[in-house]
Amino acid sequence: QVHLVQSGAEVENPGASVRVSCKASGYTFISYVLYWVRQAPGQRLEWMGWISAGSGNTKYSQKFQDRVTIIRDTSASTVYMELSNLRSEDTAVYYCARGRLGTTGLFDLWGQGTLVTVSS
Amino acid sequence: DFVMTQSPDSLAVSLGERATISCKSSQSVLYSSNNQNYLAWYQHKPGQPPKLLIYWASTRESGVPDRFSGSGSGTDFTLTISSLQAEDVAVYYCQQFYTNPPWTFGQGTRVEIK
Numbered sequence: 001q002v003h004l005v006q007s008g009a010e011v012e013n014p015g016a017s018v019r020v021s022c023k024a025s026g027y028t029f030i031s032y033v034l035y036w037v038r039q040a041p042g043q044r045l046e047w048m049g050w051i052s053a054g055s056g057n058t059k060y061s062q063k064f065q066d067r068v069t070i071i072r073d074t075s076a077s078t079v080y081m082e083l084s085n086l087r088s089e090d091t092a093v094y095y096c097a098r099g100r101l102g103t104t105g106l107f108d109l110w111g112q113g114t115l116v117t118v119s120s
Numbered sequence: 121d122f123v124m125t126q127s128p129d130s131l132a133v134s135l136g137e138r139a140t141i142s143c144k145s146s147q148s149v150l151y152s153s154n155n156q157n158y159l160a161w162y163q164h165k166p167g168q169p170p171k172l173l174i175y176w177a178s179t180r181e182s183g184v185p186d187r188f189s190g191s192g193s194g195t196d197f198t199l200t201i202s203s204l205q206a207e208d209v210a211v212y213y214c215q216q217f218y219t220n221p222p223w224t225f226g227q228g229t230r231v232e233i234k
Contacts (some may be wrong), residue, residue, distance in 0.1 A: 004169075045170070045213060046227040079176050095169060105217030106160055108181070110169035 002026035004096050004111035005032075011117045018082040020114045022096030027079040030054040033099035035080045035107060036070060040092040050099065051079055088117045122147050126226035129134045132234040139201040143214035148194045151218065156167055158218035161199045164228070165210045173212075174199065176199045176212070209233060 009019040019107060022034065036048040048050050049060035055094045062105040093112045099105035123146040133139040157177035162170040172181045174190040177197055187202045194219045201208055214226040 044227045045215075047221060050221075059221065063222075085165050091161075097170075100175070103175075103217070105221060105223040106169070106172070106175055107162075107215075108172050110171070112169050 002089075004098060004109055006094075006114045007113040009115040009117070011038075011119065012046065012086050013120055014087055014118055016118075017082055018086060019076055019082040019114070020079055020094050020096075021080050022111050023076065023078045023113060024098070025077065026055075028099060030074055033104070034070075034072070034079045035097045035099055036094060036096055037107070038077050038092040038094045040089065043092075045095075046079070048094075052081065052093075083098050083116075086116075088118050090116065091118045092116060121204040121222055122149070122218065122224050124214055124216055124224050124226040126212075126214060126229045128229060129231065131200075132232045134234045135206065136203050137234075139204050139208070139231055140220045141199040141212055141214075141231075143192075143197040143199070143226050145195045145197075147218075148218045149218040150194045151154050157193050157197070158216055159190075159192070160215045160217060161188075162213045162215065163208075163210045164213060170213065180229070195196055204231070204233070206233065 001023045005023045010018050012018050030053050034091045035050040039045050048064050072079045096111040098109040099119045100106040100108040125144045128140045147152040159177040161168050164170040172211045178190045191198050211228045211230050217223045
């Protein structure tokens with residue numbers, strides 16, 4: 001079966017960094033683009049960035065450009081999203097999502113989500 | 121950026137009745153070169169990840185029941201659930217994936233049983 005399985009919930013202090021992982025299974029990892037999307041409480045879903053699992057090329061939303069890094073480990077079929085300089089507004093559920101082949105920006109498979117809480 | 125606005129924010133429908141959700145984009149998502157609307161609908165149930173229901177405004181994803189249908193073009197779109205089932209209780213989001221990012225979502229519409 002095709003799955004994206006994310007790491008567990010995190011609680012971080014303001015100013016810290018968090019890294020969330022997303023492990024893919026059941027499909028050819030390097031053939032797809034993986035995206036990160038977050039949803040803060042009461043807010044709409046928000047695209048953060050993407051990585052080509054094959055090439056490692058990335059693109060980030062301007063909003064997060066200075067604070068987000070997305071990398072992949074092809075040997076582990078895993079993508080990582082690191083968000084630095086955390087603030088309370090970064091409290092959200094973070095999702096990885098697979099892009100539909102040949103169609104950028106269309107998310108056809110989602111991870112279960114990782115709750116990141118930023119609090120002192 | 122494209123702003124996606126859904127209406128209503130929530131609706132309650134009796135089992136077996138029709139549910140209709142509107143989504144309006146601040147700019148057209150119709151790509152003239154291929155005549156495709158770059159508009160998708162997702163279903164998000166509590167405790168589960170979002171699920172792709174419809175893309176190209178009206179193409180159902182594999183495995184999605186045919187009671188779900190999408191329509192519209194340009195800036196105005198509709199998701200219809202023809203006969204609401206208990207398992208359809210969820211929040212529904214529209215999303216534009218027109219050309220360059222950022223790709224944006226509507227604020228969501230919560231569907232409940234009346």
